[in-house]
Amino acid sequence: MFKHVDYLQFQAKPEKPDALFAAKLQELVGGQFGEMTVMMQYLWQGWNCRVPGKYKDMIMDIATEEIGHVEMLTTLLARLLEGAPNETTEKAAAANPVLAAVLGGMNPQHAIVTGGGALPRDAAGVPWNTGYIVASGNMLTDFRSNAAAEAQSRLMTSRVYNMTDDRGVKDMLQFNLARDTYHQQQWLLGIEQLIEDGFTESGIEQSNGEDEKDFARRTFYSFDPESTAGEGRWARGQSLLGEDIEYVADAVPLTDDKPLGPAPDPKLFVSYAGDMGKGKPGTGGAAHAQGMANVVNKIKGALD
Amino acid sequence: MFKHVDYLQFQAKPEKPDALFAAKLQELVGGQFGEMTVMMQYLWQGWNCRVPGKYKDMIMDIATEEIGHVEMLTTLLARLLEGAPNETTEKAAAANPVLAAVLGGMNPQHAIVTGGGALPRDAAGVPWNTGYIVASGNMLTDFRSNAAAEAQSRLMTSRVYNMTDDRGVKDMLQFNLARDTYHQQQWLLGIEQLIEDGFTESGIEQSNGEDEKDFARRTFYSFDPESTAGEGRWARGQSLLGEDIEYVADAVPLTDDKPLGPAPDPKLFVSYAGDMGKGKPGTGGAAHAQGMANVVNKIKGALD
């Protein structure tokens, strides 16, 4: 359950309105790596976390903080949009000709849709969606995603930070930049803790690792004869798992298998020259039918 | 420019068709962390890379490999869909009653849309989109995203791997699992190389770091009075930047600023009680007007 406190975590006081900058700032709210993304990603990871105690509490703490960050940004946006030029273009240009210059860059939905408030969209006006977030239940993979999200989020914030001289806006973004610096580390330290607590041995996701083809776990394949990729750390020395990395320049196929599907079901009218025999509709072929017969027998046994 | 070799990188030979498993396997093709995602993410990062030589070559090498991984999976899918039950439900059930059990779980678009081939969609049938990928131009943040993508991709592959007993399918997925193990490390080793080459000092994205609020860079805020998050590594000891981490239990607002927008433009018909004065349409308020006047003067100067 959640509670609300009617104050911002940190103040959001621009010196003056700036509708053009507001359009750009939307990226930090509803972009792929905006605050809505981390808010929702952490909420879902927290709800999906099966390890109660410090891990689940930590995820819920940061998730709860992030709801407040969206709140800060929506407040900042509404203030940046104060008195934004929404009237007739010609009139606006006449009264204050330089306004004409910024009319193009404004986001018209800031007037038409929200009446001067923030939008749950990115800087291009694209709605936010949950395709941006992940909550896999596996803390190692999710902490990797979170560290990446904070790094990307901080980079976008930093770029936007350089696009304004407004001291009030910069003041708030200086807080956000610092939180992103801390949160990046929080997730990387979280991986250290996972290792310490035995949830992962190496920090590398390696479930079913005993089954993987080991030659392919330590090999860099290059696909361009002139590639210089072999000069990098990733292609030389020991891997993080302690194996020697192999560099294969100008890789070749490891098989003579060609990318060709089987004979198609004739009822589906797929173009076919008959060279792979007759396609059979809905039978799955001999092997499939046999597999199914096995199941029939097992069901019969279970029903007896 | 690219070239094509008409062999698969690794063979894709299922023992027998399995349309139900094929529906699940789609997640590894067109899911948020499927092969299309890494293929497109690396292509775009490679094209967007401004550091020629080993870095750009490495990214293009792996991008090129990943196109071939989508090729492997589409081939595997077509073969798993051989003779999938696409006819009348009742007839199928009569001829082979157990088929009825799997009819529900099949993806009907595998028959209707592709005629027995793979779909560029995920296991729920949702089309793939570029909202899944990032190419920021900054290798540190992108390598973090890539390491996360490989870890998530490997986890999903590993879960799907456990959903089949087909030795041919497992054989190919054992190759894919290994590549994901290697590629995770490749990007983490890439960050080591970035540090060695001076592209980042600490592996933490910290552009404009000199401007961020330093108290907020080293503080864990908790928002639940009963939270035990303070017990974790992320809330104790030194940060990765060498500062002492502060733990704030039961955080309070750092300001008395409330989340309230300014007086709205009356032409936008936003609900308003008049308590913040009169909203002015299209003027941006006094400060804004002044800012604009300054620009007018500068333009006049420049034109003279």
Add this chain to the structure above:
Amino acid sequence: MFKHVDYLQFQAKPEKPDALFAAKLQELVGGQFGEMTVMMQYLWQGWNCRVPGKYKDMIMDIATEEIGHVEMLTTLLARLLEGAPNETTEKAAAANPVLAAVLGGMNPQHAIVTGGGALPRDAAGVPWNTGYIVASGNMLTDFRSNAAAEAQSRLMTSRVYNMTDDRGVKDMLQFNLARDTYHQQQWLLGIEQLIEDGFTESGIEQSNGEDEKDFARRTFYSFDPESTAGEGRWARGQSLLGEDIEYVADAVPLTDDKPLGPAPDPKLFVSYAGDMGKGKPGTGGAAHAQGMANVVNKIKGALD
């Protein structure tokens, strides 16, 4: 700013797992009218509200409650997914043949993507997006949307409620149904309060009402000669604004204007037979040019 309390608002205790029902229940989480929609719609309306005091506080209160409702549903879903059949289809069918019957209806992403947790998606597996929500800044129109959202949400909940016999699931949904009943009224009572406080006269959105064509404000047009729509209350008696409603059977166009665009810009290669004169690229025609000339003059004046 927000706080978290580590207890659910209401208990979420299914009697037993049911992966097939879990797939349906997703509609109440991430559907067009699921809990994520009302959670996000109310948060954005609250942040965008310019009337502090009881209105803004009320919207934030319900928004905060709704975050907790998503939390309840995600917990219920994880419990319904306990031990869901994620292994090989054939094996599962052998061990427990009736399981085969439900294998089709399960959502494979519940295993592959979340590892047995809820998804931020609807019952068809489609990701949630902010195209589902509205925060216009105008409380009358938003309260209408909210009353509709609660009614639709309650209907969907009620349909899903009838799809299970699990007393634990029904217990929680009985709480949700009641909240939806209350919340529907809350927004309708909110409109009463808006009228009482003078934010709207009639509860009908009628900004710029003095400009609208009054004949069209009170007329029902029918477009089917056999339509019986004239028998309804909407076509007879007084409108809610106190005017007599007019019923026009078999409506005719009110103009001889035809739906035809002007002569196209030849640089755009639009099919055109020349019958409307010569299309001019980038000039906007005489009227446009004149309008622009006026602006030029005004700018010159302003710069002098």
Add this chain to the structure above:
Amino acid sequence: MFKHVDYLQFQAKPEKPDALFAAKLQELVGGQFGEMTVMMQYLWQGWNCRVPGKYKDMIMDIATEEIGHVEMLTTLLARLLEGAPNETTEKAAAANPVLAAVLGGMNPQHAIVTGGGALPRDAAGVPWNTGYIVASGNMLTDFRSNAAAEAQSRLMTSRVYNMTDDRGVKDMLQFNLARDTYHQQQWLLGIEQLIEDGFTESGIEQSNGEDEKDFARRTFYSFDPESTAGEGRWARGQSLLGEDIEYVADAVPLTDDKPLGPAPDPKLFVSYAGDMGKGKPGTGGAAHAQGMANVVNKIKGALD
């Protein structure tokens, strides 16, 4: 079946082209509450309506009218785009410098994609999708959605109306504003009719109402200690169902149930410390297995 009449319902004659305004006008065509939304929503509700006679006829009448409203807007848009500045930026600026001011705000897809015609997209250029519409089969909930859609649509129209001085554009929008005023009432009067005809008792969606938790049907919970929401009509007096509303300041959880999922299936590699016992793959736990055993027995009985 439908017929077409080659005249507009109402004329669409702008005085002069205005490409910048055209970009904004797109919101009224392809926005969340644009004419495409009501056209499609009413068509689908009409086709899905099970009550022949005045209800179904009424819905089909307005649906048919709305197709014509999209036609009016697309015609208006093509005329506003006449001679829009599509050439080289530099050239345009040289020939008519003020054009430079509006070049930014134009929607380039108006030239590149449609060759000077309307787009089925909103003012941000986002494609329209059916996630915007609802046709639930229940007229009460749908009429609530329709009244809301007309109110939102009218508000957006009214905001856009204030962004132009073109008398021809304003003339057509005055017609649209009036239709939205009428249509809002049409759906509210429709609810009156539903009550009169016995399709709903109170206008509140309350299916399965006998099962809902009645304490939760009449209670306002506040989640902010300083909230003043208790002063509103929604928290005082009688509900629309005739019950006394209860106001709970500073709500507390109604349970000691915590948001924690069960022991995860080990085959899914979800992070887990083992504190809830051993997760079992694919069995659904004891209760689930028992439920399934019951079904097996019933099937055996039915097959005998």
Add this chain to the structure above:
Amino acid sequence: MFKHVDYLQFQAKPEKPDALFAAKLQELVGGQFGEMTVMMQYLWQGWNCRVPGKYKDMIMDIATEEIGHVEMLTTLLARLLEGAPNETTEKAAAANPVLAAVLGGMNPQHAIVTGGGALPRDAAGVPWNTGYIVASGNMLTDFRSNAAAEAQSRLMTSRVYNMTDDRGVKDMLQFNLARDTYHQQQWLLGIEQLIEDGFTESGIEQSNGEDEKDFARRTFYSFDPESTAGEGRWARGQSLLGEDIEYVADAVPLTDDKPLGPAPDPKLFVSYAGDMGKGKPGTGGAAHAQGMANVVNKIKGALD
């Protein structure tokens, strides 16, 4: 303006309900090439058509017919969904065990969202969107798209047709198949008419054709050393424009230009080693500045 006639164009009378088939049939309503796509594509092309008379009338005629086709399919779907199994899974299985087999394949949104009616979505449950349609204003390119849409639509219809034995369903689909056969030809004959009327010379889109590199207009490049593509008609003989086609086996780059961006703006924190000189923020480099200076001079001239 449009009118409605309350009869279907062709009857939609299934012999009996079939919820599983209904789920598949959705592809023909809301799929990429379903009836909604052709309905909306033709409506938008008709509204966007600048050639009045037989062309515009023809497009509007077929567009109007297609609205009626969506109506036919939605009616068919509602009838196929009559009494679909929406109750508790276990109960349904007990009462009629074979129902269990189809429970998985049903679309739960057919019950939860529409209450037994059609959905504006495809067979995977994905909402329809306007990214599926095109209305370019150019009849040649649009007629090509329309002929393709009808061919794809017919193929999908034909595949679905083979998935049922219901004579009533087949009866209606036999009408739809025939209309798709006719409509394919209608658009191809339309291209013949465009040639006859001089709107295109060859049926090949070749605007600005005088500027294109002519060597690249008649050359097939192969990118696989073992490719046999040279054996096809597309690589031999005369092109449709009367030129000799050239076949280039194993193509090589036509330039030594490498895919590398310029020195990045340092304010954007793009990874960069400095090897291309100093990136300059916001100036566009020397060439850009010069170009802009030219514009300044022209504006000054125009304002004088």
Add this chain to the structure above:
Amino acid sequence: MFKHVDYLQFQAKPEKPDALFAAKLQELVGGQFGEMTVMMQYLWQGWNCRVPGKYKDMIMDIATEEIGHVEMLTTLLARLLEGAPNETTEKAAAANPVLAAVLGGMNPQHAIVTGGGALPRDAAGVPWNTGYIVASGNMLTDFRSNAAAEAQSRLMTSRVYNMTDDRGVKDMLQFNLARDTYHQQQWLLGIEQLIEDGFTESGIEQSNGEDEKDFARRTFYSFDPESTAGEGRWARGQSLLGEDIEYVADAVPLTDDKPLGPAPDPKLFVSYAGDMGKGKPGTGGAAHAQGMANVVNKIKGALD
């Protein structure tokens, strides 16, 4: 498997940066008919092709070429974005006043998201998705789609080509225009080859053609009494299948069947007046039950 060659297929050397033009050029990368669409469409068609030899090789050849075309465009875009004005608006305007004119039209994500590189989005900033592509397995229908895609792509390219004077940009686009001219023909010649090789008789998709209603295969229906569509080639003379086309002016319904669904399941709370009898939940009505009983008997037989 694929290989990479680190040179562009054709040079991409703009004379000078132009951020405004870059925003438009995005349509040719990530638009509905941009290079990503043809790249992905051909890759998927090639992987899905069941006819090895010249057909499959041809499709893979062009698919491989198109990857390189995206590479060319991303390189061109990065160079056009060199030094794009990303700083504070006011500062930029002061330093170079004419820059103010283009600030609006720039795509801010070119700075914030990619740091001066191309975006996988269209000119409106909308992400690319696989809903734009088709790979049906049927070469006739796919070649029709490909010919259309090339025609539309060429038209968009040609429109964008006219929006710049930059000789370097025009040089590269002249190559692209020519490839689109060739590729249009390639697919049309491919249909000739399909006819020659017997994959289609007439070039008209007509699977299950023996079942279609033949009267509907040769009839043009008009739905507007004033339509002149009967004057076109599509309504007169012989069809491409050699039948006489019939023109029906002012079409009437071919049935007295009305668009009305059956009695709804009462558990779904669909509005219903009881006039079609009692809706039965989960039974599917008599016919459905009978059909199911038949399946039960067949399963029993199969299990014995």
